[in-house]
Amino acid sequence: MSGGYQMWPMATPSNPGIDVVAAVGLYVAAVAVGLVALGGVATGASSDALVALVPTAFTTGLLCGVVVARVTADAVVRLGAWRWRTVACWAPASLVAGGAVVLSATGAVSRGWRLLLLGGASVAVVLSGWLLSRTTRDAYVGAAIDDRDDMLVDWTWYQSGTHAFLTAIGLALFGVGTAASLAVGTLSYRFLLPSIVLVVLGWAPTLSVPTPGGDDLTLFSVTGLEGARADVRAYPDGIVVEPRLIPSYRWFVPWDRIVGVRTTADRLVFERRWRPAVRCDRSAIEDAEAVRDAIERARRGTVDSQTTI
Structure with missing residues (x-):
């Protein structure tokens, strides 16, 4: 490869x-x-x-x-x-x-x-x-x-944590708004306000604060940003990501572009070289540990092409 x-x-x-x-x-x-x-x-x-x-x-x-x-x-x-x-x-x-x-x-x-x-x-x-x-x-x-018949495992990618795409759009709009403000000499609210909203939503689609009772108090939540983003399928050569949004197109991430796979208390995380990590909500994955183990075997080249879990 x-x-x-x-x-x-x-x-x-x-x-x-x-x-x-x-x-x-x-x-x-x-x-x-x-x-x-x-x-x-x-x-x-x-x-x-x-x-x-x-x-x-x-x-x-x-x-x-x-x-x-x-x-x-x-x-x-x-x-x-x-x-x-x-x-x-x-x-x-x-x-x-x-x-x-x-x-x-x-x-x-x-x-x-x-x-x-x-x-x-x-x-x-x-x-x-x-x-x-x-x-x-x-x-x-x-x-x-x-279209091959050697898929190892599949799961649904539910957004968890920072939404890199929204954050990037917000930062780009902020840059355009700043340049426009400097050019015309007045503050451009048409760009700056939407950019701030996009950055906030991208950074934390759900904002909660702890309460003395132990439960978190949700200040705001945009549930659409934390819904199912894509269907993910792992193969011996890498993972295929098929976004749920239409129109959209599949993309492929070879194993040599994934530098690490780890699980946390609430996420399955794929660390990518020079790209934002893919963070999947592990509560939507039936067995996140089994998924991680199968992926680690594939990354090390020790998986049989017909193995399924």
Whole structure:
């Protein structure tokens, strides 16, 4: 295994679902629109010409992408195994955005709707590239890992403790709000207040204080943040996490990216390298100790691929 991106053999034939086919079509369409728009703007095409070319490029790219996804199904699914797939998908966006910057800097194009068109095309390539990356990864995880019959154990991941994603969003909004406040010279409550709320909820979805009677007094609780986040399945090669939120996509964590597994009084914790730990509420796991032991055996490479508990 190389960095957790080993090319595992397919357990089932490559058959990309409609979401993968649609993602390929949208991505090719976005790239086609970006390149056509860049070429049209660079050559001084008229507004009428651009209005005619852009929809044609989108439709043609969409149809070509769907055909490519169907004809090269195996290659499309195997794209999900490549470490740098997202960066590669974003390369055309850099070309379009870079072209827009050059055209603007040289005065070849005035700062008007044409630059806005190129900027929108770049954003569309970034978003569709991200979608393509996620859908192909999901399809590859399913074909290479999750469709096999050697699952060791499975359980439901109930959020326990800090919600890293919400906290990160809150901190990002706080940064944007601070920058906006410094730029305009007044305090931007539109960003700062929501950011504080998100950080508080992410840090402690349930806030309780002890009482003299021994029971905790709950000051507030957002139960939705402590509900079932994902279904987790452990295999000899790692764990597959399938979020409950729809739309969402499976992700795979190889054992060499998990640096420790431990249980506490109320959690089963997976420590990951350079990433937030996965903290599962152990009260929702039938036998947390058995799960931990099976995972430790798999991490040490001492588990039979057909072992189940």
